[in-house]
Amino acid sequence: MALILGILFGGIGILYRLLITSDIPISYSTSEAITVHIMIAISTFLFFIASSNLKNNKSRIIMGFVFLLLFFLDLFILLIYQLRSVFFTSSFAQLETSSILSYGMISAFNFYQMLKEKIEK
Numbered sequence: 001m002a003l004i005l006g007i008l009f010g011g012i013g014i015l016y017r018l019l020i021t022s023d024i025p026i027s028y029s030t031s032e033a034i035t036v037h038i039m040i041a042i043s044t045f046l047f048f049i050a051s052s053n054l055k056n057n058k059s060r061i062i063m064g065f066v067f068l069l070l071f072f073l074d075l076f077i078l079l080i081y082q083l084r085s086v087f088f089t090s091s092f093a094q095l096e097t098s099s100i101l102s103y104g105m106i107s108a109f110n111f112y113q114m115l116k117e118k119i120e121k
């Protein structure tokens with residue numbers, strides 16, 4: 001259940017981020033940015049709960065690699081925007097880095113859980 005809610009909150013947060021950044025020349029308010037950060041933070045917390053409840057390492061490895069792939073993809077998108085976009089601002093970078101940090105933390109947590117279970121056996 002936590003996994004489904006995490007996907008739901010994360011998806012809504014990312015779609016909302018795309019919505020408010022689609023018109024970059026027009027600035028967005030602080031409350032919109034905070035809403036995105038809160039949605040992604042709730043999603044991250046729910047993914048932590050879901051990962052803690054997983055019973056085997058195979059599913060943790062899959063979840064870790066999926067989020068590692070998303071981490072590198074989002075980092076690549078940030079770098080492309082920074083190099084090619086005229087509208088790249090620090091506020092856009094803050095919105096983008098919230099999901100980058102989330103993906104990195106989730107993948108690191110999954111790999112930590114996997115190693116912890118491996119050591120305990």
